[in-house]
Amino acid sequence: MPSPHALYSVAEIRAIEQAALAALPAFTLMQRAGQAAAKRALELVGPLRHHAPILVLAGPGNNGGDALEAATHLAREGASVTVLLFADSDRQSEDSRRAHKNAKNSPLRFADPACGEQVITASRWSLIVDGLFGIGLARAISAPLRSVIEQVNNLDCKVLALDVPSGLDADTGNIVGPEGIAIRATDTVTFIGGKPGLHTGHGRDYAGHVEVADLDIGREFFVDAKAQLNRPELFSDYLRPRPHNSHKGSFGDxxxxxxxxxxxxxxxxxxxxxxxxxxxxxxxxxxxxxxxxxxxxxxxxxxxxxxxxxxxxxxxxxxxxxxxxxxxxxxxxxxxxxxxxxxxxxxxxxxxxxxxxxxxxxxxxxxxxxxxxxxxxxxxxxxxxxxxxxxxxxxxxxxxxxxxxxxxxxxxxxxxxxxxxxxxxxxxxxxxxxxxxxxxxxxxxxxxxxxxxxxxxxxxxxxxxxxxxxxxxxxxxxxxxxxxxxxxxxxxxxxxxxxxxxxxxxxxxxxxx
Structure with a gap:
């Protein structure tokens, strides 16, 4: 498996993902992403997982499909799951439509996205799962989803972002687009490999605690990372106790x-x-x-x-x-x-x-x-x-x-x-x-x-x-x-x-x- 400290650009992640998709049965990666997201969500909810009120925000792309699959797993684990789906089913990918079908056949509740702001503020949520937009976002988030994100950011509850907080550039850590907005997550579970934008610029304010779920993709699909997270192991060869037989000249001027x-x-x-x-x-x-x-x-x-x-x-x-x-x-x-x-x-x-x-x-x-x-x-x-x-x-x-x-x-x-x-x-x-x-x-x-x-x-x-x-x-x-x-x-x-x-x-x- 790749190092959890390795960082990959969006282009590199896409290349790894496409290679893995070609070698795996359809829907496998979305299924694994949903399972990883649900596992992390349950960890955040803690011992009150049964009947815990969880709100899942699902967008139009595959990030939304990952969120729907996570919602299905959470509902089957006994959580009280509400989904706000901001997507046209006719324009969803085949994998996302399959996740949507699974969600409709599970014990969760779909709320009317037209009433999204009221849904967000009407309950005291244990957790909000952000699956609105992933690494493919190319322009600033606009209405009506801008208002949805503003409402979420005003709440005092845990927010789990899937892959990357919606609105954050995974490469640079900037908010996407002029006058853009992004989800301010307390936690992020990022898929396949780490992304630099989660750790620099606005990343640390918006991504919160980051964990990597590699989705069990084989090492052979990964490229060598050109970036990584700093840690003492990278300079440990120079760390050593001082010998007794030393003097001030031993340690330089x-x-x-x-x-x-x-x-x-x-x-x-x-x-x-x-x-x-x-x-x-x-x-x-x-x-x-x-x-x-x-x-x-x-x-x-x-x-x-x-x-x-x-x-x-x-x-x-x-x-x-x-x-x-x-x-x-x-x-x-x-x-x-x-x-x-x-x-x-x-x-x-x-x-x-x-x-x-x-x-x-x-x-x-x-x-x-x-x-x-x-x-x-x-x-x-x-x-x-x-x-x-x-x-x-x-x-x-x-x-x-x-x-x-x-x-x-x-x-x-x-x-x-x-x-x-x-x-x-x-x-x-x-x-x-x-x-x-x-x-x-x-x-x-x-x-x-x-x-x-x-x-x-x-x-x-x-x-x-x-x-x-x-x-x-x-x-x-x-x-x-x-x-x-x-x-x-x-x-x-x-x-x-x-x-x-x-x-x-x-x-x-x-x-x-």
Whole structure:
């Protein structure tokens, strides 16, 4: 069976589905989808499944057929099922007509779709099943179904979306069409394979908890996934406990270059994060006059950026760097140094404005690690942030290929892309990260990992996973999401990194007797 973490485009899912349909008896996949949906629905309803009031919304396509088949199974399991069918039976596919016939022969009730809004609000539903539209939706949902979705989104009950929440683009995570609308589901059971749009953009707000039902399609029908969900297993080879026989030189140096006048805090945040994520030594290198020391983190060595030798350290450049000529000179030196390199913030803006700097970045022997937010990515691509957000996966892939770099495109469902096109979507993080300084912390984390010998790809995967997971941990403990500050993430990231290192690592043999 394919990995539950694999992500497939709509085109890939369609190709897999068509190949499987050609090899299986008619109606098999719809039957399996209905069974999988009903199973998940019963899990959500819980022990009150018998006579539980469940509303099933079925649309005109095969997604609606899946919903009808699920409704049939639910009714036969004893649930009190009401179906609103928004379809012309003469225009249904053969499989959907068969599901419709099965539903009519089961103990469920069909309600008049013309009274859909009243049906939705008339009862206190245990669960609503969304089978209005699947991955084939190409335009914004309009009346009367728009009003139906508005009513569902106003209810306080669980909503299970089948395959993809109606109105959500499965490839991009955007709402389909200008002025579009989508079902806001608490849970989604997605068929055949995972879809990237469920995990980035609006996906995490609208899809809720996602589970994959592969419909027992044989592995031979699947293509190799070009994208996957980020998780610790992807970078576990670099996680290991530290040997007793080690010293500060064993774990590398980080130079954090930034801190122009009035922006010293950004460099300090990044440097503190690098120190607490395991770098042996951390230099905070300021464009402006450096402070004598950081009173909260006196272990940091504060220097003037012009005095630093970038060749012997990992370098995180950009936090508070500014875009002055002096900043450009420092960035040029870092690009030419050959050092493991994290490029963030104003360093990205400088590269976006200079063909020469872009060429130096692209020509490096080893990929740098870029950490743009959407506007910075837009500047690098000479486009708008809206266009970047319209297809985050494509934007990250394009940047990685054009700049020969590992790109970490920040946002809900952060995208990590390699120059060759391999891609991962991060699953950790929450709105607590939407505050000043969190990007500086992320850059510092990544710099510390590079200093300890990590390659850019696993460092990016681990950096965003740890960064987001720290925010999730703090919110679960009651700190945030409102008012969480960037510096609060750092000790939590340290704890998570230590925990993962002991869980995934292999203990070094001890010399103690």
């Amino acid at each position: 980080v130079i954090v270059a930034g801190g122009a006048h009035g922006m010293s805090g950004a460099a300090i945040l990044a440097a503190r994060a690098a120190a607490k994520c395991g770098a042996g030594r951390v230099f905070a290198a300021f464009l402006s006059e450096p402070p004598a020391y950081d009173s909260a983190q006196p272990e940091l060595m504060c220097r003037h950026a012009h005095d630093m030798d970038f060749a012997s350290s990992a370098v995180t450049i950009g936090p508070g760097l500014g875009t002055s000529n002096a900043a450009r000179d420092i960035l040029t030196r870092a690009l030419l140094s050959g050092a493991p390199l994290v490029i963030d913030a104003d360093a990205l803006n400088l590269i976006a404005s200079s063909d020469d700097l872009r060429l130096k970045l692209r020509s490096r022997g080893h990929p740098a690690l870029l950490t743009p937010h959407p506007l910075e990515a837009a500047r690098l691509l000479n486009t708008s942030a809206a266009r970047v957000q319209a297809d985050r996966l494509a934007a990250a892939r394009q940047l990685a290929a054009e700049l020969n770099s590992v790109v970490l495109l920040k946002g809900s469902g952060t995208i990590v892309a390699q120059p060759g096109g391999e891609l991962a979507i991060n699953t950790t993080g929450n709105p607590a990260l939407a505050t000043a300084g969190t990007g500086d912390v992320l850059a510092g984390i990544c710099g510390a990992l590079l200093a300890q010998g990590w390659k850019a790809w696993p460092a990016a995967l681990a950096g965003c996973w740890l960064h987001g997971s720290a925010a999730d941990t703090l919110v679960a403990q009651g700190t945030g999401p409102i008012g969480l500050t960037a510096s609060e993430l750092i000790p939590c990231v340290r704890a998570l990194l230590n925990r993962l290192s002991h869980k995934h690592g292999v203990d070094e043999p001890s010399n103690s007797q």
